[in-house]
Amino acid sequence: xxxxxxxxxxxxxxxxxxxxxxxxxxxxxxxxxxxxxxxxxxxxxxxxxxxxxxxxxxxxxxxxxxxxxxxxxxxxxxxxxxxxxxxxxxxxxxxxxxxxxxxxxxxxxxxxxxxxxxxxxxxxxxxxxxxxxxxxxxxxxxxxxxxxxxxxxxxxxxxxxxxxxxxxxxxxxxxxxxxxxxxxxxxxxxxxxxxxxxxxxxxxxxxxxxxxxxxxxxxxxxxxxxxxxxxxxxxxxxxxxxxxxxxxxxxxxxxxxxxxxxxxxxxxxxxxxxxxxxxxxxxxxxxxxxxxxxxxxxxxxxxxxxxxxxxxxxxxxxxxxxxxxxxxxxxxxxxxxxxxxxxxxxxxxxxxxxxxxxxxxxxxxxxxxxxxxx
Ligand code: OGA
Ligand code: ZN
Numbered sequence: 001x002x003x004x005x006x007x008x009x010x011x012x013x014x015x016x017x018x019x020x021x022x023x024x025x026x027x028x029x030x031x032x033x034x035x036x037x038x039x040x041x042x043x044x045x046x047x048x049x050x051x052x053x054x055x056x057x058x059x060x061x062x063x064x065x066x067x068x069x070x071x072x073x074x075x076x077x078x079x080x081x082x083x084x085x086x087x088x089x090x091x092x093x094x095x096x097x098x099x100x101x102x103x104x105x106x107x108x109x110x111x112x113x114x115x116x117x118x119x120x121x122x123x124x125x126x127x128x129x130x131x132x133x134x135x136x137x138x139x140x141x142x143x144x145x146x147x148x149x150x151x152x153x154x155x156x157x158x159x160x161x162x163x164x165x166x167x168x169x170x171x172x173x174x175x176x177x178x179x180x181x182x183x184x185x186x187x188x189x190x191x192x193x194x195x196x197x198x199x200x201x202x203x204x205x206x207x208x209x210x211x212x213x214x215x216x217x218x219x220x221x222x223x224x225x226x227x228x229x230x231x232x233x234x235x236x237x238x239x240x241x242x243x244x245x246x247x248x249x250x251x252x253x254x255x256x257x258x259x260x261x262x263x264x265x266x267x268x269x270x271x272x273x274x275x276x277x278x279x280x281x282x283x284x285x286x287x288x289x290x291x292x293x294x295x296x297x298x299x300x301x302x303x304x305x306x307x308x309x310x311x312x313x314x315x316x317x318x319x320x321x322x323x324x325x326x327x328x329x330x331x332x333x334x335x336x337x338x339x340x341x342x343x344x345x346x347x348x349x350x351x352x353x354x355x356x357x358x359x360x361x362x363x364x365x366x367x368x369x370x371x372x373x374x
Contacts, residue, residue: 004064004085014059016070016088024092028058032074034091035081053077101278105338106142107232113322119143123151123329126161130372133164136333137369140210144338145227147324148331151214158214158331158358166364169208171201172262176356179213181348186261188289192220192348197228197315197340198287200359203255203266207285209362211336215326219351226342227334228321230284233314234273247307248272251300253285256292267292272311283337286315315340326355337362 002022008015013025029050038048054076061073070083089095112119119139125132126148139146151158156176162168168175173187181192189195201207237245252269274282296304314320326332334341336359346353 001086002089003068004070004088007062007064007070009059009062012058014062014072016092018089022092022095024088024094026088026092029053029055030093031072031081031083032057035079036083036087037081101280103278103280104142105144105231105281107235108143108145108229109232109320110318110322113324116147116322116324119145120147120149123148123161123331126164134369134372137165137365137372140333140335140365141369144229144231144335146333148333149329151329151331153216153328155216155356158212158356161331162212162358162360165368166360169359169361171208171359172259173357176214176358179355179357181353186259192222192346192353194345195342196288197226197321197342198289199230199284199336199340201257201336202270202285202287203257203268203290203292205268206361207283208336208359210360210365211334211341212358212360213326213332213341214356214358215328215330215332216354216356217328217352218326218355220346220348220353221350222344222346223353224323224325224344225332226321226323226344227332228315228340229338230273230286230315230340231281231338233311233317233320234281234284236314236320237311241310244307244310245273247300247303248311249275251296251304251307253304253308254292254294255285255287255290257290272308281338284340285337286312286340288312335362 002018002020004016005019006017008017013027014031016024016026018024032053033048033050035048038046040047056075057077058075059072060075063071065071065082067082068085070085070088071080072083073080121132121136121139126136136146136148148161151161158176171177179189182190185191199207200211234245234248237248249271252271254267254269256265256267258265270285272285276282294301294304332341
């Protein structure tokens, strides 16, 4: 770890020159707000209230004390703060902002099918070891897809392995939801029809981040699965068909749910591709089945429909999608706001097919991974 070589007081920030030549600027309000005594030790919430300080707060005195800490006596509030140089270095926003952003996502296309074992993870390995759990979480976070193998095939038996991560996300479809061919279905998944590649529940403000389809029985003719990495398709468009990409990022589409069992009509506007603060992919919204009658400006409707059409066709392109068949004891796990998933039609009279589905928020996956990697 680098040590502090020199301090320099400026009008609104303290400059630190480090022993390895790096320089940091620490704004005074930022420093006062992040005094190590600011937080309650149990709740870990900030008890100190920066809103009560004046905007001109600054160091009356400052030095590196005999413990090697940065000591600041503040111009107001009769308070002295002591900062660990390692903490300052780790939280230095000057250095952080100079670094080039590196995406955690490993984009994939149909060539993943040749290497499908790379996304498999044994059920018992997850249940019995931290390494197994981390491997599953890393697949989910980096690739957006994993297939848990050799899970039990009793109803609801995915709970123990899912709870290794966290709690599930409840919806009106219930947990688990039953993916089975039923009369008078309230969702096209509950039929024997083909499901084009889609995400689930795009008409929510915050659609479930992850989905887990636990295969209990799959002995019918048909009912084969497909999946596509929506981030990879978005990236292809970004690099090759810029105008279409821009339209998909900038124009809000409209999604709606008109479930006959519900006494509400849920509806939400969102772009097909959304980006993070770093310009990385945040999420994909795509579902032919539940896109509402669009009502964007007539001047752009042609452009929007063509972009949607192009995107949708690439999302079904055999260069991008993988095809596979779920076996009893598989839990097909994926990022529902990155991947699209589908299945071929099946003949309900040729055997039985039953999947149980579960959702989980993205925070649970990423938060758990962050915790375990600490
Ligand atoms: C679903 C779904 C796929 C399948 O239930 O959301 O897409 O293979 N099911 O039945
Ligand atoms: Zn689905």
